[in-house]
Amino acid sequence: MLLMSGVSKTYPSGAVALRNIDVHIKPGEFVFVVGPSGAGKSTFIKMLFREVIPTTGKIFVDGVDVLSLKPNEVPYLRRQLGIIFQDYRLLPDRTVAENVAFAMRVIEAPANQIDKRVAEVLELVGLRSRADNYPGELSGGEQQRVAIARAIVNDPLMVIADEPTGNLDPETSLEIMNIFSEINKNGTTIIMATHDKTMVDYMQKRVIAIEDGYIVRDEVKGVYGYDPEE
Amino acid sequence: MTLRSRKYFVKETFNSIKRNQLMSFASISTVALSLLVLGLFLLMVLNANNLAQYLENQVQVTVYMQDGIRDDTVQAAQKSLETMPGVVKVTKITKTEALGRFKERLGDQVRLLDALGEDNPFPLSFDVQVDQPGRIATLVPEIEKMQGVETAKFGREVVEHLFQLTKILRIGGLILVSLLAVATLFIIANTIRITVFARRREVSIMKYVGATNWFIRWPFLLEGMLMGFLGAVIASLFLIQIYLMLQNKIYTTLAFFPLIPSWPFLGYLTLFLIGIGTFIGAAGSSISLRKFLDV
Numbered sequence: 001m002l003l004m005s006g007v008s009k010t011y012p013s014g015a016v017a018l019r020n021i022d023v024h025i026k027p028g029e030f031v032f033v034v035g036p037s038g039a040g041k042s043t044f045i046k047m048l049f050r051e052v053i054p055t056t057g058k059i060f061v062d063g064v065d066v067l068s069l070k071p072n073e074v075p076y077l078r079r080q081l082g083i084i085f086q087d088y089r090l091l092p093d094r095t096v097a098e099n100v101a102f103a104m105r106v107i108e109a110p111a112n113q114i115d116k117r118v119a120e121v122l123e124l125v126g127l128r129s130r131a132d133n134y135p136g137e138l139s140g141g142e143q144q145r146v147a148i149a150r151a152i153v154n155d156p157l158m159v160i161a162d163e164p165t166g167n168l169d170p171e172t173s174l175e176i177m178n179i180f181s182e183i184n185k186n187g188t189t190i191i192m193a194t195h196d197k198t199m200v201d202y203m204q205k206r207v208i209a210i211e212d213g214y215i216v217r218d219e220v221k222g223v224y225g226y227d228p229e230e
Numbered sequence: 231m232t233l234r235s236r237k238y239f240v241k242e243t244f245n246s247i248k249r250n251q252l253m254s255f256a257s258i259s260t261v262a263l264s265l266l267v268l269g270l271f272l273l274m275v276l277n278a279n280n281l282a283q284y285l286e287n288q289v290q291v292t293v294y295m296q297d298g299i300r301d302d303t304v305q306a307a308q309k310s311l312e313t314m315p316g317v318v319k320v321t322k323i324t325k326t327e328a329l330g331r332f333k334e335r336l337g338d339q340v341r342l343l344d345a346l347g348e349d350n351p352f353p354l355s356f357d358v359q360v361d362q363p364g365r366i367a368t369l370v371p372e373i374e375k376m377q378g379v380e381t382a383k384f385g386r387e388v389v390e391h392l393f394q395l396t397k398i399l400r401i402g403g404l405i406l407v408s409l410l411a412v413a414t415l416f417i418i419a420n421t422i423r424i425t426v427f428a429r430r431r432e433v434s435i436m437k438y439v440g441a442t443n444w445f446i447r448w449p450f451l452l453e454g455m456l457m458g459f460l461g462a463v464i465a466s467l468f469l470i471q472i473y474l475m476l477q478n479k480i481y482t483t484l485a486f487f488p489l490i491p492s493w494p495f496l497g498y499l500t501l502f503l504i505g506i507g508t509f510i511g512a513a514g515s516s517i518s519l520r521k522f523l524d525v
Contacts, residue, residue, distance in 0.1 A: 049438070072443065079440035089435055106441040108235050150439070 001027040001158060001189045002048065007057030008213075009043050017043035018054070019213040025191065027157075030184045032200050033193040034224055035210040041193040044210060045162045048191065049081050050074050062157050079107055082151030082188075086163035088143040090135040090150075097122065097131040100149045107154060121149040125179055141172035148179055158189040165196050173199055197224035235445070242449035243456060250425050254457060257421040261461025261510065262468075264410035265503045269469040271403035272499060277490055278396040284488040287363050289318075291384045293356040293373055303378040304354060310376060311358055316365040321357040328352035353380060411510060414461075418514030422454050426522045433522055443523045450515045458511025459504060466500040 002025040009017040017040040025031055033041050046052040047059060050066055059066040062080060069077060090099050097118050104114045122128045125145040135143050144164060151159055161180070165173035177199050184190050194200060200207060200223065207222025208215060217225065247254045293311065295304060304322075311320045323331075329350050333340050358373075360366060366384050373382045426433060436446050473492060480487050 075437075075440040075442045077440075078438060081440075083438045089431065089438075091432055091435065102435070103439040105238060106436055106439050106445060108445075154439070 082156035262464040265465035423518035454511035454515030458507035462507025
């Protein structure tokens with residue numbers, strides 16, 4: 001599903017984010033990416049949807065050479081990916097249903113399919129009754145569930161989440177994690193960067209630890225491995 | 231572009247203009263004002279050209295005779311004028327007639343002539359009509375060589391002055407209009423930039439969920455084009471009003487002045503302005519979008 005080989009990134013400022021990274025993630029895997037702040041997690045995540053382009057190395061997503069894509073082909077790569085951020089990134093002037101439908105409208109899905117599919121994914125994240133509410137009327141956990149619904153509405157091959165529970169309390173984080181688990185059970189690959197020790201230790205999934213731009217750990221049933229303060 | 235996307239784009243365009251009423255109003259007014267100035271210059275330049283052409287096509291030469299020549303010289307001159315090739319008609323205007331014409335033109339201020347006493351300073355002259363304007367250039371030097379002829383005047387001098395005037399109008403107009411066009415371009419670009427900035431979150435989300443650049447671009451492009459179009463329509467309505475008013479004024483006071491007939495002239499002008507306005511609108515949006523789409 002994901003293959004990175006010899007990937008390094010040096011920013012124009014001279015800061016080195018990643019050094020010679022090799023990663024192989026198989027379809028259907030659930031992978032946590034952990035590490036101290038500034039270790040290179042964000043850079044790693046952003047490379048997956050080609051927001052950051054590595055200085056050297058190769059990246060393949062589902063067999064597609066991400067770096068050889070022309071700029072006008074990048075949208076089609078992103079349609080295969082569901083991207084979730086810490087700050088939800090919902091449109092405040094649209095309802096929950098419209099926010100989710102937006103992702104389908106953008107890829108020009110037929111209108112009659114949009115309504116049906118939006119209802120389906122809202123059911124999956126447990127927000128069917130909130131379809132006509134605006135994001136401002138929802139709790140943080142609910143907003144993140146809308147973002148998850150939007151990320152999976154187009155049936156992506158891979159869900160990429162950057163600190164999805166960073167703004168949420170432990171109880172809500174657990175709910176969110178369970179939704180990710182459900183999605184993963186349906187065969188969708190999940191890659192998640194996180195600082196959430198409790199969740200990583202609880203989930204017992206593969207853990208890739210990045211420190212100072214190097215992969216220092218890659219365990220099949222891993223733990224967070226840092227003090228929560230770090 | 232699919233039909234449902236098209237509907238979506240049109241909806242987005244109007245929503246955006248509604249959300250940014252003040253800036254949209256500013257942009258439309260700027261376009262309207264710039265195009266109005268452009269239009270006024272065009273009206274002037276085109277009419278000056280028209281006038282020059284009209285004068286060039288004049289087929290009349292006025293031949294002034296020297297003062298105090300003998301009657302038989304005058305008659306001989308008239309004879310030879312009449313027999314020249316291409317001459318259609320020769321009308322003699324005596325000194326008395328010339329003075330009479332001048333008095334007529336002075337109207338209320340006829341007393342100015344009292345200063346002249348009994349003297350009549352006007353020379354005897356002939357109005358010579360030729361069959362085509364092309365002949366005048368060869369005829370005039372010949373006429374001027376004739377005995378008793380002081381000078382022969384025709385439209386050329388006026389035309390040459392007029393050409394100079396239209397040249398100044400054209401160059402000045404072109405410079406002014408280019409400046410205005412650039413200013414308009416930047417104002418539209420700025421308006422679009424503000425609307426894109428207000429919607430940058432939406433644009434970035436669109437990019438993350440895999441919208442193509444054209445999908446993102448269309449609503450903004452349509453917005454710019456619509457603003458340019460509306461500005462051009464407003465400018466054209468004003469121009470048409472102004473021209474019709476001027477035409478009325480000129481027909482009642484300077485009946486001889488050859489204005490370009492309003493139709494289809496004003497129609498072409500409107501189409502031209504609408505084309506330019508829409509183009510500037512599209513160009514303005516493209517300029518400001520380039521930066522935002524580069525994610």
